[in-house]
Amino acid sequence: MASDNIYKGSCFCGEVKFEVSGQPVAMGYCHCESCRHWSAGPVNAFSLWKPEALKLTHGADSIGTYNKTPISYRKWCKRCGGHLFSDHPTMGLVDIYAAMIPALRFEPALHVNYQETVLHIRDGLPKMKDMPKQMGGSGVTVPE
Ligand SMILES: [Zn+2]
Numbered sequence: 001m002a003s004d005n006i007y008k009g010s011c012f013c014g015e016v017k018f019e020v021s022g023q024p025v026a027m028g029y030c031h032c033e034s035c036r037h038w039s040a041g042p043v044n045a046f047s048l049w050k051p052e053a054l055k056l057t058h059g060a061d062s063i064g065t066y067n068k069t070p071i072s073y074r075k076w077c078k079r080c081g082g083h084l085f086s087d088h089p090t091m092g093l094v095d096i097y098a099a100m101i102p103a104l105r106f107e108p109a110l111h112v113n114y115q116e117t118v119l120h121i122r123d124g125l126p127k128m129k130d131m132p133k134q135m136g137g138s139g140v141t142v143p144e
């Protein structure tokens with residue numbers, strides 16, 4: 001097996017604690033309006049994992065969920081409001097926001113939903129107009 005890495009994360013107040021083990025399936029940045037609006041930030045740095053990689057170790061009852069669309073079930077701590085992760089059931093993956101697991105070496109491979117960007121990032125990585133084909137998107141790239 002690849003690795004026994006375990007990354008610990010917690011919400012803003014520490015009530016919700018979790019561990020993630022192994023390695024992410026993908027890492028990158030999402031520029032979509034939903035991520036920006038919900039996070040109140042210009043971009044979301046994501047790390048996608050198989051759901052079984054995530055283990056809640058404390059405060060599971062304090063997790064709130066909201067799904068504006070069937071694609072993303074966004075989770076936060078009901079005590080402090082701190083964001084945690086998003087379930088993507090149609091993809092069979094969970095996005096554990098990279099900021100939530102600071103020990104993870106964040107190595108972004110691409111930008112998604114770049115047609116919606118408000119913050120151009122000229123880092124030379126591929127800029128997907130929406131999503132890669134294997135994630136149900138057009139696979140089209142756009143200029144930085
Ligand atoms: Zn909290």
Ligand SMILES: [Zn+2]
Nearest residue numbers: 030031032035
């Ligand atoms: Zn997004």
